[in-house]
Amino acid sequence: MLYFLNDMVENQVANAKKELSELPEKNTERREFLTAQIATYETQLKNFKEDIEKQLSERFQFSxxxxxxxxxxxxxxxxxxxxxxxxxxxxxxxxxxxxxxxxxxxxxxxxxxxxxxxxxxxxxxxxxxxxxxxxxxxxxxxxxxxxxxxxxxxxxxxxxSDFPVVKSYNQTGIKDIPNTITVNVDQNDFDPNRAYLWLYSRRIKNGDILIEEEIAKFCGLSMYLKPGSESYDFIKENGFDENGQKLAKVRFFELEAKLYAKDISKVELLEFNEFLQARKVERIEAIKKEIKRSTNKNFEQFEEEYPDIYAELQNSRVQFETESLDYHEMVTPIYWDYEGFLHIFLRHCDELAIEGHFENKTKFQYTQKDIKRILKIAIEDLKPKINEKLKEGNDFRIYGDRSLYFNGNHYSLHILADGRVAAFHPMENPTE
Structure with missing residues (x-):
């Protein structure tokens, strides 16, 4: 009621002031009346305001x-x-x-x-x-x-709105990422290597930064899918060492593209297998290192006691690819490599739950395939803050009370100054 009265008197003041401004100076009687009326109205407005402020201080509506x-x-x-x-x-x-x-x-x-x-x-x-x-x-x-x-x-x-509401905080069990739309795509005529080549070429043309792995892949794919591309400036600058020798990573992706196209010779296949064996040794060492950090088992015990998890790790050893998770409008691409992948999944993926030093570590409430999506959502949401730190040449960290909140969970995220994801995990387990 006070608001209604206040608004009504405000309109009367406005009307009186308008009339006064348009009134001839010689109409003194009317001008005196309006001046007195405006003063009375403004006193009333002052009283209304004081009454409203008093009520607000004593009886606020929303806590x-x-x-x-x-x-x-x-x-x-x-x-x-x-x-x-x-x-x-x-x-x-x-x-x-x-x-x-x-x-x-x-x-x-x-x-x-x-x-x-x-x-x-x-x-x-x-x-x-x-x-x-x-x-x-x-x-x-x-x-x-x-x-x-x-x-x-x-x-x-x-x-x-009166739309159905969802509370995900403290929700137990596996969650789905909200607003997910599944699109079925016919991949019979889809060539992933040509798709990568097109994507990387567009990013280079747009002035985007590619990580080392992506540069090597672009050069390797170009050498196979675009004969003569060795003469391109970008390929010459990034695909060879100072002695003019093709870089090992570039050759790996060139041979991988040939294998996919079933256009690889026996000699090249042997060469490609040598690359795979070298990567296998490197990644097994990474697995051993993370198992030692995250469990109370040695590698052989782990293989025997957790055969399913061991099999998953062996699959990841072959299938995982270092890749950019977000590069659009970033100071430098945010990416993850095999070391970061192992650190996130072995410690915090419920499907790979293991005992040991970190058996009580918080677990993601998502399937393995969704954790990468959650990480990308986190990076997109925190993009301005990440860029601010990377511009300064510093790591980005968010944890504790100011951690990221998404779909019922708080998340900690650590990104190194070069853009590599070092750690990502939920801050708490739901109450059972």
Whole structure:
């Protein structure tokens, strides 16, 4: 009612001031009447404001706990907020904003505990919100809202869709990545090597940075699929050593392409097998190193006691490829290699659960095939912060209270200054 009266009087003030500005100077009687009327209205507005501010300080409408219980605990619940007219938040951000409430790890844990109590507390405290998709807010305002937030008691009204809500926090068991769409593709006529060659050539043309493995693969594929490409400047600069000898990695990918096309000679096949044997030795050593770090077993014990996991590792030894996970608008491509892959999967993949020094390490709640997607989602979400660190020549780390939150889990991520993913894992296991 106070808002209604205030708005009504504001309109009367505006009308009186407009009439006064248009009134001839000689009409003194009317001008005196309007001047007195405006003064009376403005006194009323001052009283209305004082009454509203007093009510807000004594009886705020939304507490931090209520906002979390109604909206914040659910995954990516978008809400529209209208602030009280005379609140500090309205002055800083305007009357209306929209976004998704965000919470640090400790805040979420504390609020989960608070709303589980029979008599939940009501706190008039700070709430943070991601308004990145709000078109009228400035970058500075968006940063302020997601880093520092606003006082919950400044809210006048909250609007939200009535779509079904999902709570993934503390959910047990294997999860699906939300909003996943499966597309079936006929790969009968698909040539992955030509697809890679096209992709890398586009990235080079666009000025994107390729990691060492991708450069070698581009050169090797070019030499087989595009005869005469040895004369290209890029190939000459990146496919050969200072003595003009073809680099080993380039030759590996050239032979791999020939094998895929069934166009490889017996001599070349023997050469390719030598490359594979060398890589096998290198990767077995990496497996032994990670097993030693992550378990209380030696390699032979591990093979005997965990035959299924050992078989998975043997498959990865053959199938894994070092690759960029994200390069678009990155300071340098973010990639993972076999060492990083082993570190993530052997310690934190539930399907490869092992006992030992790290048997109580937190486990991903996703299948092996989805963990890579979760990692790519994390990198995309954290891209601005990652770039900021890499520009300085520093590692990027996010962990603890400010770890990344996605689909019910907080994640720790460590990326080296050269873009290599060193570690990635969830921060907690769900409560059983």
């Amino acid at each position: 931090v706990e209520e906002l979390y219980a109604m909206y914040g605990q659910y995954e990516r619940k978008y809400i529209s907020i209208e602030f009280h007219k005379f609140s500090e938040s309205a002055g800083k951000f305007g009357r209306n904003i929209g976004g998704v409430l965000t919470f640090y790890k400790k805040e979420r844990e504390a609020l989960e505990n608070a709303i589980s109590q029979e008599n939940a507390p009501r706190t008039n405290g700070l709430v943070k919100i991601d308004c990145s998709k709000h078109e009228t807010l400035s970058d500075e305002q968006k940063k302020e809202l997601i880093e520092n937030g606003f006082v919950s008691g400044d809210i006048y009204e909250v609007l939200a």
